Structures are given as C-alpha cells and as structure tokens.
Amino acid sequence: MTRPADSTDVAIIGAGNIGIAVAYYLVVNHGVKRIVLLDSGDPMALTSAQSGENYRNWWPHPFMTAFTDYAINxxxxIARASxxxxxxxxxxYALATRRSTPEDLLADLHRGYGVRATSLIRTHESSGAGRYRPATSSDWKAAPDGVDVLLDRALIQEHFPGLAPDIxxxxxxxxxxxxxxxxxxxxMLESIRAAGGQVRRARVTAIDRDAAFTLTVREKDGTASLRADRVVNAAGPFFTEVAAMLGETLPVSCIYQQKIAFEDRARAIPRTLPFTIDLDGQMLLWTDEERALLSSEAEGSILLETMPGGIHQRPEAGDEGSWITLGWAYNATASDPASEPPIDPNFPDVVLRGASRLNPALQTYLGRLPRGARHYGGYYAMTPENWPLIGPMHTPGAFMAGALSGFGIMSATATGALCAAWIAGAAQPDYAPAFTLGRYNDQALMAELKENATKSIL
Structure with a gap:
C-alpha cells in the first residue's frame, strides 16, 4: 500500500556526513528549513562510519588546495562554536620518501600552494639552527601553517626516530x-533538526519528475511518496544508482579499500607521530612457498608485483590512546557496493609487511596481531581523475555532492557549503565550476587532472 505524498523544499538522498553537511549549510547559510534527509540506514552508518577521519590542506592542484583550505576553515x-x-x-601529515632530492614532490608543493608557496614552504637541509619545530602538541590552534621539507637524514632521525634510516x-x-x-x-544534525529538518529511514526506489520531484520511498511500514522541489544526490557509494533514477549516467566507480586497527601493545608507533604516509612503491618480501601460493590465486598474484606507494599509519584516540590504524589503498578493481564487501583475508598481513618497511618496529606484529584487532573497509566512490562532483546535475532542480574518494571527511564541510550555495543560487568561489560536470568540457583542465590523478589518493 502506498501512502499519500507529503512534501518538502529539498530532499537529500544519503544521510552520511556529506548529505548532512549539505542540509546543515542550507539551514545556517541560506535559511532553508524544509529539508528531509533520506537514508535506508542510520545516519553516518555506512561509508562515514569507516572514515579515516584525517584532513589536510595540500594537494598537487591549487583548486583542491583552496577547496580543502575552505573546508578546514x-x-x-565548528570546533570553536562547539x-x-x-x-x-x-x-x-608526514609524507616520507627514500629519495634525497624529490624534485617532483617539491614542484607539486609549489604548484599546490600557488602564489603563497614562497611564504608557506620551509626547507631544512641540516640538523643545526633549530629552525624545524616538530609537532609537540596536538592543539590545532597552536600548529603552524604551511609545510616543512626535511632533506637531512640526521634531522629526520632526530624528530622521527621510529622511521627507517633510509628515509x-x-x-x-x-x-x-x-x-x-x-x-x-x-x-550538524542537531542544528538541522532544531530548524525543523527531518531525517527519515527510507530507501529511495524511484524518482519521477514533472513540475517537481516525486520520490517513491520504502519504509519499514510500507511504501510512501515524497514531493520535493529540489533533490540532492549525496548517496555515497550509491551515487550512480540515484543518478540512474534521474536518467543520468555519472563517470563514477566504487573501489573497496581496507584498513586494520589494533592495540599497539609494543608501542611501535609513537603517540606523537603525525599521520604518516610512505610515498614510495615497493616489492613485498615473500618466501618461495608464499610466492607459489599467491601466484595460484587470482587476487593474490597482484601482491607479487610492485605495489604502489600510499601506505599510511596513525596513532588512534590521541596522545593517551593505545591503538593504531594502518591502511593501504592499493586495490584498483571496481565492485558493486550492493554486494558483499570484498574483504581480502590477506590484507592484514600485506599492510603490516608494507608498513614495516617504513616503521621497522611493526614487524613484531607479523603473524600475531593482538586480540581484538579490526579489519574493515569502505567504498571509495571516484571519478577517473579523482576529483569530486558538486553542484547541478543535468536534470533541472537536481544537485549532487559525491565522488569524494578518500577525502570525504576532510572536505565534507566545503562540499556541503558549495552544494548548498548552488541550490540557493548564491555566489560561489572561482574554483567551484571545476567540481561540476562542466569540467569535462574543459580540455586543458582534464589534461592536467589526468596527469595528476593518482596523486590525489593519499
């Protein structure tokens, strides 16, 4: 039985951090209060629950740097207000490489920071003079801006003693x-609800368009209809599925990436260590027996090849915590988010082997992860160039906020604010059009993004 339709100004499909942020900035920036957030599960229960919860303001392209700077602002x-x-x-973020003169990385730094690069980039080529200030506090208000480039091994070992000496x-x-x-x-949800916005546990199964949108939704007690003047696709890994309901195709695929988290009983990772990434690719070391076993498996054979850089490690739960997280987004095979997650049983061993190259003390956990260790993952919804899609869809009145592969939480606020501005017809920053479907008509920009696509997955 289908219940009669009710109505709203804006229906947002997806109640993860991105959909919530769109609703929040519609309320606080534009006074839009008749909002319904729709999700088949609890708010933030899917991709948002698997977030790495990291943020940074540097990218190899100035548009992304400006975008994430805005997000951090x-x-x-919110940190001050709450x-x-x-x-x-x-x-x-500590980005580590074994190269002593990584000219390409330095060029990317300058390109990403643009005209501010000269004032923001500080180079340290010796351990003297005490110019480099390590992260002695986790207080965000006390931290410097910019980036410190350490090009001296003695200086690196002084301040990052747990890292391999070949860095x-x-x-x-x-x-x-x-x-x-x-x-x-x-x-953000508290502000949305206080303004009269709603969160409904419902799965959108169809969208019809006439003078407005009619959404068919399946709830626990049956099927209902919801009329909306505007619709926002913030469906995370189901981004393309919602677009298809509007008759649109988006250049987005979903790739499942994994992490492990465990109690660091051996104190292999200092609690003061920044989020640290090994930028270098590597060949994992296997015994002859292990190589034979892996070569016999379709999914295992990739582990015998040169693995990409990007392995990362981070202490969890602050200075007083005891857990650490390791991740490595090396999977490149798209999969269906509606199917069972393609958990790889080899992953914990693989990521430990790879991370041990950067931090040798992690070798103590090879083959003996502590009891209670978590092996989990989430879907990266991504465009081929790994930039987001934020703004109007082809369908009049429909908007989107997604394809935030690996950088969803760090850009959630800016994504919400930009999408809300598009919906309200408000002013946008100069870079906003580059995050819409219109960028595919800009051949010069697309050539830049193709060249730098892999650098966005850190």
Whole structure:
C-alpha cells in the first residue's frame, strides 16, 4: 500500500556526513528549513562510519588546495562554536620518501600552494639552527601553517626516530590532522533538526519528475511518496544508482579499500607521530612457498608485483590512546557496493609487511596481531581523475555532492557549503565550476587532472 505524498523544499538522498553537511549549510547559510534527509540506514552508518577521519590542506592542484583550505576553515568554525566537540587535532601529515632530492614532490608543493608557496614552504637541509619545530602538541590552534621539507637524514632521525634510516626526505604538511567524523555529523544534525529538518529511514526506489520531484520511498511500514522541489544526490557509494533514477549516467566507480586497527601493545608507533604516509612503491618480501601460493590465486598474484606507494599509519584516540590504524589503498578493481564487501583475508598481513618497511618496529606484529584487532573497509566512490562532483546535475532542480574518494571527511564541510550555495543560487568561489560536470568540457583542465590523478589518493 502506498501512502499519500507529503512534501518538502529539498530532499537529500544519503544521510552520511556529506548529505548532512549539505542540509546543515542550507539551514545556517541560506535559511532553508524544509529539508528531509533520506537514508535506508542510520545516519553516518555506512561509508562515514569507516572514515579515516584525517584532513589536510595540500594537494598537487591549487583548486583542491583552496577547496580543502575552505573546508578546514569551516571545521575550525565548528570546533570553536562547539568547544571542540569534534576533537580536532593537528599534528600534520608526514609524507616520507627514500629519495634525497624529490624534485617532483617539491614542484607539486609549489604548484599546490600557488602564489603563497614562497611564504608557506620551509626547507631544512641540516640538523643545526633549530629552525624545524616538530609537532609537540596536538592543539590545532597552536600548529603552524604551511609545510616543512626535511632533506637531512640526521634531522629526520632526530624528530622521527621510529622511521627507517633510509628515509631521505619528509614533507611535513602542518595544516593537517584528524577529527571525529561522528561528532561532526551529530553537531550538524542537531542544528538541522532544531530548524525543523527531518531525517527519515527510507530507501529511495524511484524518482519521477514533472513540475517537481516525486520520490517513491520504502519504509519499514510500507511504501510512501515524497514531493520535493529540489533533490540532492549525496548517496555515497550509491551515487550512480540515484543518478540512474534521474536518467543520468555519472563517470563514477566504487573501489573497496581496507584498513586494520589494533592495540599497539609494543608501542611501535609513537603517540606523537603525525599521520604518516610512505610515498614510495615497493616489492613485498615473500618466501618461495608464499610466492607459489599467491601466484595460484587470482587476487593474490597482484601482491607479487610492485605495489604502489600510499601506505599510511596513525596513532588512534590521541596522545593517551593505545591503538593504531594502518591502511593501504592499493586495490584498483571496481565492485558493486550492493554486494558483499570484498574483504581480502590477506590484507592484514600485506599492510603490516608494507608498513614495516617504513616503521621497522611493526614487524613484531607479523603473524600475531593482538586480540581484538579490526579489519574493515569502505567504498571509495571516484571519478577517473579523482576529483569530486558538486553542484547541478543535468536534470533541472537536481544537485549532487559525491565522488569524494578518500577525502570525504576532510572536505565534507566545503562540499556541503558549495552544494548548498548552488541550490540557493548564491555566489560561489572561482574554483567551484571545476567540481561540476562542466569540467569535462574543459580540455586543458582534464589534461592536467589526468596527469595528476593518482596523486590525489593519499
């Protein structure tokens, strides 16, 4: 039985951090209060629940740097307004390589920061003079901006003694750290509900368009209809499915990436370590027996090849915590988010082997992860160039906020604010059109993005 339709100004499909952020900025920036958030599960229960909860303001392209700088400004506003309920910290990102003169990385730094690069990039080529200030505090208000480039092995070992001695350079991005994704979402939800916005547990199964939109939704007690003047596709891994209901095709695929988290009983990772990424590719070391076994498996054979860079490690739960997280987004095979997650049983061993190259003390956990270790993952919804899609869809009155592969939580606030501005017809920053479908008509920009696509997955 289908119940009669009710109505709203804006229906947002997806109640993860992105959909919530769109609703939040519609309320606080534009006074739109008749909003319904629709999700088949609880708010923030799918991709948002698997977030790495990291943020940074440097990217190899100035548009993405400006975008995430804006996102961090908004996060800081929320941290101040809430008494730092979102647990914002700032120890930075430490990007490590064994190359002593990584000219391409330095060029990317300058390109990403643009005209500000000269004032923001500080190079340290010796251990003397004490110019480099390590992250002695996790207080986001006390951290410097910019990036410190460490090009001296003695200096690196002085301040990062747990890292392998062959690390030749570290790019310490300072306006970077982590937050609580759940607390961020809850803070925004409270403002949405206080303004009269609703969250409904319902799965959208069809969208019809006439003078307005009619959404068919399946709830626990039957099927209902919802009329909406405008619709927002913020469906995360189901981004393309919702687009198809509008008769549209988006250049987005879903790739499942995994992490492990466990109690660091051996204290292999210092609690003060920034979020640290090994930029270098590597060949994993296997015994002859292990190589034979892996070569016999379709999914295992990739582990015998040169693996990409990007393996990362981070202490969890602040200075007083005891857990660590390791991740490595090396999977490149798209999969259907409606199917069972393609959990790879080899992943914990693989990521430990890879991370041990950067931090040798992690070898103590090979083959003996502590009891209670978590092996989990989430879908990266991504365009081929790995830039987001934010703004109007082809269908009049329909908008989108998604394809935020690997950088959803760090850009949630800016994504919400930009999408809300598009909906309200408000002014946008100069870079906003580059995040719409219109960028595919800009051949020069697309050539740039094709060249730099893999650099966005850190």
């Amino acid at each position: 908004l996060l800081e506003d 008494g730092n309920r979102i647990h914002m910290t700032r120890r930075g 030749g350079a570290i790019l310490h991005v300072r306006r970077a750290g982590n937050i609580s994704a759940q607390q961020l979402g809850q803070f």
